[in-house]
Amino acid sequence: MVIDEKQKNYKLSKKYILTITLSAIAIAIISSAYSLMIIDLVGQEYKVTNLGNVQSGYVIQNLRGDTIDTWLSWRLVDGATLDVNLIDGDKYPDKADIVRTVLLSNELIEIDNSLLHKGPRGTTSTYYLGWAGALASIKNPTEFHIPQKFNLIESAKGEGDITIKLVSQRNGDGYSGYTKSIADDAQNQILKSEITIFEVDKLSKAQFETILRHELGHALGLAHSTAPEDLMYPTIATDYPYISSCDIDAIVLLYDGGKKSEVTCDI
Numbered sequence: 001m002v003i004d005e006k007q008k009n010y011k012l013s014k015k016y017i018l019t020i021t022l023s024a025i026a027i028a029i030i031s032s033a034y035s036l037m038i039i040d041l042v043g044q045e046y047k048v049t050n051l052g053n054v055q056s057g058y059v060i061q062n063l064r065g066d067t068i069d070t071w072l073s074w075r076l077v078d079g080a081t082l083d084v085n086l087i088d089g090d091k092y093p094d095k096a097d098i099v100r101t102v103l104l105s106n107e108l109i110e111i112d113n114s115l116l117h118k119g120p121r122g123t124t125s126t127y128y129l130g131w132a133g134a135l136a137s138i139k140n141p142t143e144f145h146i147p148q149k150f151n152l153i154e155s156a157k158g159e160g161d162i163t164i165k166l167v168s169q170r171n172g173d174g175y176s177g178y179t180k181s182i183a184d185d186a187q188n189q190i191l192k193s194e195i196t197i198f199e200v201d202k203l204s205k206a207q208f209e210t211i212l213r214h215e216l217g218h219a220l221g222l223a224h225s226t227a228p229e230d231l232m233y234p235t236i237a238t239d240y241p242y243i244s245s246c247d248i249d250a251i252v253l254l255y256d257g258g259k260k261s262e263v264t265c266d267i
């Protein structure tokens with residue numbers, strides 16, 4: 001009789017533990033499925049897929065036409081405007097809006113660090129869609145004035161501080177975008193930057209937007225980045241090709257006596 005009672009109690013407690021365990025597992029499965037399906041990660045809508053092999057090249061020439069390898073920056077008086085000329089914009093009317101966004105947008109976006117493989121879910125990094133917005137975010141004075149105002153013009157003539165040429169030809173080296181900066185090498189001063197975007201008819205909207213955003217970085221004085229996740233990496237590989245805080249830091253360093261134009265990103 002006593003033994004029977006003990007066995008009964010033992011069976012009951014075993015059943016109780018099993019029920020609790022199964023309930024806990026069910027709750028865990030439901031809640032993780034819920035978080036995966038229902039809760040979006042901040043910024044995931046900005047992911048760019050199928051960017052493919054978008055490559056960029058750049059060169060610096062002095063006034064004699066020699067290729068030089070040095071750091072360069074614009075020398076502007078405070079508040080001066082850089083004229084950016086979209087040459088042949090009328091031939092590619094669908095591209096003009098994209099050029100406007102990449103150059104003039106002030107929009108900033110937040111992206112979850114887990115999407116960027118930079119940090120835990122729930123923390124974010126800030127990016128900019130346009131260079132005007134990215135550069136306007138720099139508040140501290142620098143040795144040389146950082147360009148912050150841009151005037152977008154469309155003219156078939158080659159005038160403008162920065163020119164953007166859209167061509168249907170393929171580049172012999174396989175570049176989608178190329179920037180040539182003409183410099184006064186005695187002063188490390190950019191006098192003019194000429195951007196060419198190749199095979200413009202074949203580029204998707206995302207490819208065109210990305211390569212132009214990258215080339216404008218060169219036109220402002222940036223060299224390539226050593227970090228594959230950065231916009232300024234020579235073969236653009238990131239799913240989030242926007243202007244990052246490390247691009248902005250590189251601009252600040254370049255215009256504030258850093259005497260280097262490479263982009264280095266420390267996570």
Ligand SMILES: [Zn+2]
Nearest residue numbers: 056057058234
């Ligand atoms: Zn490049």
